[in-house]
Amino acid sequence: MRFTPATLPLLAVLLAAGSLAGCVSPLEEAARRAPAELPGLSDSQLRHCAGEPVAKNREGADELWSYFRETSRSATATSDVGYTPTARGSSSYEYFRHCEAVFRLRGGRVVAVELNGRIATGRPAPEPCGAIVETCLRLKGR
Known part of the structure; x- marks a missing residue:
């Protein structure tokens, strides 16, 4: 691909999107590490x-x-649809997320961890699970 001044903004957007795709919150990372x-x-x-x-x-x-664990967050969405100020608008909404965490113990010790985090629409969301296990990971890391 040949880069011209016209393609540089597109390249910058693609690079920024790629770097954001790899970002995870500390709670998501905790949820990923916990079963192991x-x-x-x-x-x-x-x-x-x-x-x-x-x-x-x-x-x-x-x-x-x-x-x-159940959490909710508020968000505001702004719409710039249309070309006049009257066509713009914003709306606020709440969305809920939850986690069911099951620890299997045998002989007084954890042998397995199963985390099932979801948002209200059913899509997986590990962050609420991280809130359950983050303190345990710090304890285990000592």
């Missing part, structure tokens, strides 16, 4: 870092500790 790094925590460590589970169940010899 949290097995081995004791039940008392899990209670200390994540709190009391909302539910405890048994499955064979395993205990399942379940946690739930």
Whole structure:
């Protein structure tokens, strides 16, 4: 491809979009790391870092500790549709996200972590799960 002064703005937009695509929040990163790094925590460590589970169940010899986190955020969208000031507008809305986190314990130790974070439309969203596990990752990193 030959670059001309007319193609430079397009190139800048493409480079910026590519760099943003790789950005993840610290909570998303925590959610990605948790299944690999949290097995081995004791039940008392899990209670200390994540709190009391909302539910405890048994499955064979395993205990399942379940946690739930729901968050909401407000956002404002501005529309520049049209060519006159009267065609512009903005609207505010709230969107909800939640996470169901299940820790499988065997013999008093975490052996598996399953995280299921979603937004209201059903699309995966790991950030609310990160809020559940971030303190546990810091505890495990000591």
